[in-house]
Amino acid sequence: NAGVTQTPKFRVLKTGQSMTLLCAQDMNHEYMYWYRQDPGMGLRLIHYSVGEGTTAKGEVPDGYNVSRLKKQNFLLGLESAAPSQTSVYFCASTHPRGNQPQHFGDGTRLSIL
């Protein structure tokens, strides 16, 4: 049981390049989330999804787009990467019923030069 898997684990981009981060979960969770973590700060919510085909903005959505075409996958896109988007990105998922904790992947470390 892999849980939440993020691809890739590391990536270096040049300013202006685009890329997509992939999150896959095998727990049949309805809800999925993308966070970023910067030094000295907690995780901040970028976008989230409460089901296949639905997405919504979180606290820091600017510069990112997301898609949830399949229940098990949640994609985070950077259309034109900027140095301010250098961060560690975490994906999480959870079940909507009751108070369930979110389960996190191991992160993608992204550097924008």
Add this chain to the structure above:
Amino acid sequence: DQQVKQNSPSLSVQEGRISILNCDYTNSMFDYFLWYKKYPAEGPTFLISISSIKDKNEDGRFTVFLNKSAKHLSLHIVPSQPGDSAVYFCAASWGSARQLTFGSGTQLTVLP
């Protein structure tokens, strides 16, 4: 405006003693609180949680206390072990999508 605050960036305790990590929040809409533990190069892992209708939850060596009137929660680890050394994040849940708002974390070091 930080709605969840962990004012101590770091804490060192001796093995076998109690570790107390603190967290303050400002938003009364938070209804569920969680503690996550994070090792370097790994994702946060869930540790323990508490509903806003309770004031204490215990799981083995870990106990979380909630003081709603003070908007304060704390995590007690007794006894502390070297393997507990990690960054601990306090998080608060809200909204129909169960979004989480995180504190900035406390680095706990348990000295052998």
